[in-house]
Amino acid sequence: MKFAYRFSNLLGTVYRCGNLNFTCDGNSVISPVGNRVTVFDLKNNKSDTLPLATRYNVKCVGLSPDGRLAIIVDEGGDALLVSLVCRSVLHHFHFKGAVHSVSFSPDGRKFVVTKGNIAQMYHAPGRKREFNAFVLDKTYFGPYDETTCIDWTDDSRCFAVGSKDMSTWVFGAERWDNLIYYALGGHKDAIVACFFESSSLDLYTLSQDAALCVWQCDTAPEGLRLKAPTGWKADLLQREEEEEDAEREEETTIRGKAAPAPEEQRGKVKYSRLAKYFFNKEGDFNHLTAAAYHKKVHLLVTGFASGIFHLHELPEFSLIHSLSVSDQRVASIAINSSGDWIAFGCSGLGQLLVWEWQSESYVLKQQGHFNSMVSLAYSPDGQYIVTGGDDGKVKVWNTLSGFCFITFTEHSSGVTGVTFTSTGYVIVTSSMDGTVRAFDLHRYRNFRTFTSPRPTQFSCVAVDSSGEIVSAGAQDSFEIFIWSMQTGRLLDVLSGHEGPISGLCFNPMKSILASASWDKTVRLWDMVDSWRTTEMLALTSDALAVTFRPDGAELAVATLNSQITFWDPENAVQMGSIEGRHDLKTGRKELDKITAKHSAKGKAFTTLCYSADGQSILAGGMSKFVCIYHVKEQILRKKFEISCNLSLDAMEEFLNRRKMTEFGNLALIDQDAAEEGGVAIPLPGVKKGDMSSRHFKPEIRVTSLRFSPTGRCWAATTTEGLLIYSLDARMLFDPFELDTSVTPGRIRAALRQRDFTRAILMAFRLNERKLLQEALESVPWDEIEVVSSSLPDLYVEKVLEFLASSLEVSRHLEFYLVWTQKLLMAHGQKLKSRAGKLLPAVQFLQKSIQRHWEDISKLCDWNRYNMQYALAISKQRGVKRPSDPPGSEEEAGPSDDDEDSLHLLRGHPGEVDTDGPLP
Incomplete structure (x- = not known):
């Protein structure tokens, strides 16, 4: 089996933070998701995550006017120049500071970056080979506080920069004589957005207190004059002008006419405020958080902290729509090139919506899990993936399109386990709310709800191969409950474990149920013979996960001491074990007082999954690594790093030197509660991070792993989202028993001689897809x-x-x-x-x-x-x-x-x- 798995797609999360962008054709939305970027193709109904990642979460994305290049900047100031055509990184650059926004000029020759209280203009990378793709042209000073937004004029002659100091600055992209910079006031809060009018220097500015100012310029864009050069350029130009004046004087002397008077020097560019409008007319104070303006149709879209958005027509400021899209703040807004579709991003709930305002209908409406995903399961045909999260939602994703097409919200607490039946049309889930529910994918409804005689919290769920028996393990009563899928009645309660049930798994070939528990045992229950215990496997540590091999002849158990043990379920004999402590390689948290090496001693694998052929096993846990082991040889075949995002906790192996001060680690000092001796102590037992902390960073972890039934890909639910890794052999030359006699010419010669069998065999030995297709279709x-x-x-x-x-x-x-x-x-x-x-x-x-x-x-x-x-x-x-x-x-x-x-x-x-x- 090949193990050239590569990152394929990211599901489960559609938007985290940053700005949204439409492609130049207006058919796709580019959305930042953590430290990755996803392209949602609205025309073909597909989502695709670019195979690249930044070191921190993406802060802003700048798209070139032709749609070929994109500049992706993360929170640390690192930038990637990406080609959207070949989906590869062309250049790395560091801006030496946190960048707030980046914007290309409409002609594509320059781009402006705002960081701190300055704006920097760079020469945009062209299509020719360059030693340095980013060449700094000018640095503009003026604002006294951080800059927030950028907008260009249509002719790329000027750009405007908004700031938190309540001012907007207009700068010239060239050395204009009558416009070097111009500062505009009039607001009482930070500037959120500024927009130039089409083919004009007139400006609209919006502030956080929901105020809009309309500014009129007394000069047209064509009225900007270049500043006279100085130095040797000025001497050269003066000499040429003197020669031209001498020639003109000779002509006027011959003709007997007086020379025309020089044109009067016009004054500087001036702005005047025409009007000021307020969005909150009823008096309810609501912060304006995002805005977008379409210059051709004069459409202004504004989003607020309450999830409401307004559509206005400028410059009359006439209201078109006022609707609510979410309960959280609207973080980003984008309008496509035709002005028909509007994209909204809500970072609080991870929502991405594309709305067609003329027909008042949704083009795209996607939302990931609010909290982290806990479990996943593949459908038997591999077309769908179902995920359950701590937010109590059950979502079904299409692996081909990457979109969620149904969400079940019947659970009132966190979902702990999900599974498909053998038919693939029924989903069974367990939850901490004390219920096990069955959902129908034909009618999209909850058709069966299983409960226990007394309230209990279910930690796992399993369904047998026939789909008739449903079992769930209890976390507090240490019991296993068995129900009938047809009648919904409770058939039996299996007792015997002395600790919480951590995992359940049915034998694919027999009616045998394996249950793993924290009491250091795995019990095998016979579903046919009165549900009695057939075997009890004694372990050396608490069992965290259990799974059967696809043929049912082997059982794998993950324990708390970082071991994976393999058992023969027929004879109850241990067949081998794998020590995985050194392969986990956990990172050091910000609040940890011990090193990463000592922290790894307490980590273990929490999820296991056999490959489709049963020769390998996939393991993951409280680490950023996923390991594939060879079961028979008991060796590590390959290790995947699922994330390199330093915005997550437990990613660094050593302490960050930038956070070290003379008083110790800055992360330990800057706390406001629960301090003992000046050092913050996290709550005991907390694995996801202390939400009450001032600096909250989610911890990287893998909660569930599953191989696709086809064996071509595997999926993992992580802190980043639902990651899909697949075998991408498009650029891989992998022959089979190749020798010098197998060539494309001989294959085609065999086809011409109608020796089809020999041609097909040679094509498979060469293993070139086009030749294979040609041979079979001939x-x-x-x-x-x-x-x-x-x-x-x-x-x-x-x-x-x-x-x-x-x-x-x-x-x-x-x-x-x-x-x-x-x-x-x-x-x-x-x-x-x-x-x-x-x-x-x-x-x-x-x-x-x-x-x-x-x-x-x-x-x-x-x-x-x-x-x-x-x-x-x-x-x-x-x-x-x-x-x-x-x-x-x-x-x-x-x-x-x-x-x-x-x-x-x-x-x-x-x-x-x-x-x-x-x-």
């Missing part, structure tokens, strides 16, 4: 059965994997389905002996076929409804045929023309565009 459909039966058994699994991946993107559905059918019919008996090894490939194939089946079934339903509608309309109108006698309109049925039109509406099955959007 086989005539009537010869597929002969060619598939002549393939060696070694290549059957590779052909199945290629067919599964091709079905996801190809339109030749019938051709590849015939290949799949003939291959399975020819080698079905031989494949039974290797069912465990071929399981990932078969599930990958099932996932692809299932997706196409759902798409085509929706299309067929839509066609059927349209035909029924057309028939009903034709009968209602009483279509008259030419052969019918007069007066028979009411009895007439559909005409031949109607049948032809219905036939066209039905379409041909072979012409269905399955890759396009479905109705």
Whole structure:
């Protein structure tokens, strides 16, 4: 099994902090998510996280006018120059200070960065090779406090900068003679946003106290004059002017006319305030937090701390809409290029909304878990992921689009466990509110609620392979409750554990339930023989997680002493163990008084998951690392660092020198409560961070891990969100038993000679996707059965994997389905002996076929409804045929023309565009 897993996507969180941006075509939203950036494609309904990360949380993103480049700046002042075309980092830069905002000029030649109380203008990186992509041009001084916002004029001649000192400064991008800088006052609070009017120097400024000032300039942008140069440039220009004056005097002497008088020197640029408007007319004081302005349609959008937003038309300040999008403050607003869609970001709840204001409808409405995610589960076909969080919500995510399409809010407390049934249409969840609930994915409802005789908190949940038995472990009563899915009745209560139940898992092949507990035991319960205990496995430490191998022949248990032990469930014999303390490598927290090395002694793996073939196991816990171990050899195969975000706690191995003072660690000193001897002591047992602390940093941890049933990817719920790692082999050359006789030329020569079997075998040995596709699609459909039966058994699994991946993107559905059918019919008996090894490939194939089946079934339903509608309309109108006698309109049925039109509406099955959007 390959382990070239790479970061693929980030789900579960859609917006954290920073500013939103629309792409130049207006179809995608660029949203900062922690220390990563996600692009939401609104037209194709997909989300994609860029494969790059900053050291701290992203503070601001600047997008070039052509949409090719982006400057991503984090909270520490580190910047990444990113190409959005090839999705790669082009340049690293450090601004030596916290940056508040960055903005490109409309012509794309320069960009301005505000940090502290200054604004710096840089030459924008071009498409040519440069030694340094960021070249500082000018530094502008003026504001006395931190700068907050930037806006450019349409011609890129000037830009405005707002500040917390209640002033707005207009600077010239060039050395203008009549405009060097201009300061505008008139506000009583910090400036939130400033906007130039289209093709003008007129300005709108908005302050935090919800006030809008309209400023008029007495000079047009064309009236700006360049300042006369000094030094050797001035001497050269003066010499040229003297020569021109001498020539002009000679011409005027010959013609006998007087020379024209020089043009009078015009004065400096001046601004005057035309009007001042207030948003809070009713008297309720509400802070203005974000604003955006579209210059072409003159639309002003303002967001407030209460979640309300206003739409005004300027300069008349006429109200268009006033609505509420959230209970928290609106942190960022963006308008697309056409002015139809408005994006809102709310950092308090992690919400991202795209609203079409003309039709008053949502284009996108996504929200992640308010608190951290605790558990996840893959659907049997790998298309969906369900997550449960501490906020009591259960969300279902589509792995193809990356969007959450349903949220269940029936739980009143934190969700502790989620799982799918074997059919994939029922989700079972456990919660700390004392209930276990079953949700239907057909009707999107909670159809079953399981409770215990006396109130108890459930810590885990499991469903057997048939989907008929539901079990949940109690955290306070140390019991296991068994219910029937059909009737909802409590079947039995299993007692015997002497500590909280930490994990449950059913044997995939038998009705055996394994339960792990803090009493240092794992018990195996027989669901058929009166739920009695068949075996009790004694451990050396508290059990934290338990899982069966996919074939049910092995059991893995994670314990508190950082060990993973493997057991034979039939004979209750330990088969091996892995020591994982050195692989966890936990970091040091800010408030820790011990080193990271000693802190790692108390850490352990809290979640386990077998790979699809059962040869490897995935482990994670209170660390930023996820480890993959080889079960048989008991060695570490690969270790993944899930995050490099230093804005999270427990990331650094050593103390930060910048926070060390003569009095000790600054993080320990700057506290206002719970101090003993000048040092803050965190609350005992707190793992997520002290929320009452003045400086709260969430701690990095992995709460749940799951392999996809296809084996192509795995997912992890972390403090960052739901991370997806997949096998991306697009740029990987990985041949199989290659020798010098296998070349693309010989493969094509074999195809021309109609030796299809030899061509396919050579193509799989070379393992080039385009050659594989060419070789398979060259086989005539009537010869597929002969060619598939002549393939060696070694290549059957590779052909199945290629067919599964091709079905996801190809339109030749019938051709590849015939290949799949003939291959399975020819080698079905031989494949039974290797069912465990071929399981990932078969599930990958099932996932692809299932997706196409759902798409085509929706299309067929839509066609059927349209035909029924057309028939009903034709009968209602009483279509008259030419052969019918007069007066028979009411009895007439559909005409031949109607049948032809219905036939066209039905379409041909072979012409269905399955890759396009479905109705």
